[in-house]
Amino acid sequence: MTDRDADFTAYLGARQPRLLGIAYLLTGDRHQAEDLLQTSLAKLYLSWDNIRERGNVDAYVRRIMVNENNSLWRRSWRRREVPTDQVPDLTPVHDSPDEGVGAAVWEVVQTLPRKARAVVVLRYYEQLTEAETADLLGISVGTVKSQSSRALAALRERTPPELNPNSPHDEREEER
């Protein structure tokens, strides 16, 4: 194995689980997430020498994933057009029943427009700053702020009052 491949293999080992998580949050579907991840890693591999020298590999691969996801989503416009290639047999996704805040968050994320969804994933999962998110997505910081704010507002609206610690329901309970 060359030094280049050894470096890349080490990166795969260290970062792949986290990148798979990003892909899953962006796509909301395990198969699409795997396809997105494999394509993004392949593009990273093709540019590895240049990227490795410049550093900040994570930023580069995040950008690939977001851009590629937009492309995949366009392809998936038709019903069964899920462009998965050889999908390996993996540990299955456990979509455990969750009737609470987790379900509300997921519902909000899944119904967001594609770009707003990317904002939420990068801000709240990858915990990038507003400026980093704006730079990666090629949008203004103001747009990042407004889309984050809308997502939070949607979450408040859709969360059952008894699960929302800031809701009037709880305040009433406390007053009693």
Next chain:
Amino acid sequence: MTEETFVRELERRADHVHGAPFSLDDVRGRARSIQRRRRAAVAGAVAAVVAAAIIVPTALVGGPDRTSPDPAPPSPTVTPSPSPSAAETPGASVLHDGVLTRPDGSTVPLDVDTADVQQLGVLTDGRIVVAGTRPYGVQVYSPDGELESEHEVALNAITMSADDTLATWLDETFRVVVLESGVAEPTTFDGGIPMPGESPGSLDAVLGSDCAAGGCTVLGGDYATTTTEVTLTANRDLETSEPLRVAAVSPDGERWAVTFPAGESEQFGCSGLYDPAAGDVVARNCDTTLWSYSPDGVHLTGARGDNTMWGSVEVLDEDLDVVLSYEPGAGQVVKDWGWADAEHLLVVVVGLDGESPDWSLLRVPIDGGDPEVVAGPVPGPNAEMPSLFIVSD
């Protein structure tokens, strides 16, 4: 609700997917594929420019390309279906558990795993066209279910013509390939639908007949809009009154069901009916997304959803007024649908609860009558997974 809620719950949700699925070899394999496509895209773009420079393209709604030089010799015809009347009965076929059931009820075994099938089409000569994930590509089966040919593709997707006489896909170099009912070998066009980089474009519709002689037209685009008209020997820009994507063509070819691009903050755009001859939008509906015409062209289906799941299916008339909104029972979603005939839908429904929810195939009259269970319920994977019942396009 705070930002911390998002942080915590997204972390928890992402934890549902585990591991590192791809080895270095997996990544290098995909990288080689990308490199091949990049090289082919460059070559294809050059060829398309040359072709466009010397050929005047044809009209929108098909008809032979009279300006095409030296049409290819006629292709040999295929052996007709053992049951032509069965194959020609308008309506969708259904693949389930290795058996294809045609609209007239006749069946044929098909050696494919339903989970590996992305799309299914049945030509009027009885041949069965499968876009699959494993193997990744397009497979063509004879009317009696024997594998006839396999085709490498840029994207494992097919588009059928409204009358099921044509099936089209993109080969590995993004060139358009059309398989025509009654013609043994597919016709490969000179041009294709490459997008910038290595991505294949969308095949939105295929029209016409006698493809080997230049009589067919494929409409393609960038998945948001239909931008290109591809004939046997030339590509040209498609001009429409406003940006739109063709979702379906009426059986008589006189109307296109279209979708309009979504706004920046919208998940879905409006839909409409487009008169290609006049260049006019003749009806518009912003409450659903149009998908398919009924076999008689009188009605259309519409639906909206995400992650290949749908809360309901609408049937609309030629004014795009809803005549039926079919919603599955409580705790169920629609997974797939098609036209059984001009008066009935075939609808696949699946439960949302549990690890092995029930899947059923229903026959739903569009006059509002009670649905009839055609098959199921059978336990299967969760609703996000590939459908247990594949309804042909």
